[in-house]
Amino acid sequence: MTEHDVADLSPRERARIIKTAVSPRPIAWISTRSPDGVDNLAPFSAYNYVSSAEPVVSFSVPAGDRADLKDTPRNVLETGEFAVNVATAALAEEMDATSATLEADENEFDFAGVERAPCETIDAPRVADAAVTMECTLYGTMTVHDRLLTLGDVRHVHVDEAVQTDGQIDATKLETVGRLGGPYYTDSDPIDLERQF
Numbered sequence: 340m341t342e343h344d345v346a347d348l349s350p351r352e353r354a355r356i357i358k359t360a361v362s363p364r365p366i367a368w369i370s371t372r373s374p375d376g377v378d379n380l381a382p383f384s385a386y387n388y389v390s391s392a393e394p395v396v397s398f399s400v401p402a403g404d405r406a407d408l409k410d411t412p413r414n415v416l417e418t419g420e421f422a423v424n425v426a427t428a429a430l431a432e433e434m435d436a437t438s439a440t441l442e443a444d445e446n447e448f449d450f451a452g453v454e455r456a457p458c459e460t461i462d463a464p465r466v467a468d469a470a471v472t473m474e475c476t477l478y479g480t481m482t483v484h485d486r487l488l489t490l491g492d493v494r495h496v497h498v499d500e501a502v503q504t505d506g507q508i509d510a511t512k513l514e515t516v517g518r519l520g521g522p523y524y525t526d527s528d529p530i531d532l533e534r535q536f
């Protein structure tokens with residue numbers, strides 16, 4: 340066993356350990372619209388749910404001046420709205436392609452060939468073929484060291500009938516893709532073990 344005092348590690352070494360140890364991570368494929376009407380789509384795996392009875396989800400990005408922020412958090416801060424499309428195997432390549440850095444006036448839907456559909460409750464596009472999309476409004480933000488954590492209240496959910504059984508979302512039908520450390524992805528085939536308690 341190798342022991343590490345985090346204080347002795349470089350930022351790169353710390354990030355490598357954290358991003359590999361905290362895995363697989365779910366992927367929020369987040370769609371937004373800028374105040375100027377430019378659609379945006381990008382994946383974020385520093386992502387999870389925070390509460391479920393009154394559902395709130397969160398994602399984080401490098402913090403910085405508003406001008407340095409990635410397009411997604413900037414749009415969220417300026418409009419108060421975003422949609423989380425669940426990343427699944429069927430659209431994994433397109434999801435990966437939307438992490439390309441484009442100019443703020445270019446949109447990743449067209450770049451990656453992803454079909455858009457309108458959201459119901461927010462002025463943002465969603466991924467038309469996503470099995471699940473959660474429409475969110477900004478709950479708040481928190482700066483954590485060098486990251487900006489953004490929290491969103493889930494207001495409306497689209498669930499494809501194809502991932503439902505008896506009218507309920509079915510984990511065994513939703514083929515989510517997760518992110519591992521480095522450049523690796525994983526699928527979500529259940530292992531041969533069910534919860535006992």
Ligand SMILES: Cc1cc2nc3c(=O)[nH]c(=O)nc-3n(C[C@H](O)[C@H](O)[C@H](O)COP(=O)(O)O)c2cc1C
Pocket residue numbers: 366379380381382383384385386398399400401408409410411412434435437438439440441518
């Ligand atoms: C699977 C995957 C997960 C990612 N997760 C994050 C993340 O959690 N936070 C982040 O800042 N960037 C993350 N990225 C990088 C962003 O997707 C990338 O910077 C993207 O260009 C941001 O787009 P935007 O400027 O349009 O918001 C991830 C990339 C991939 C491929």
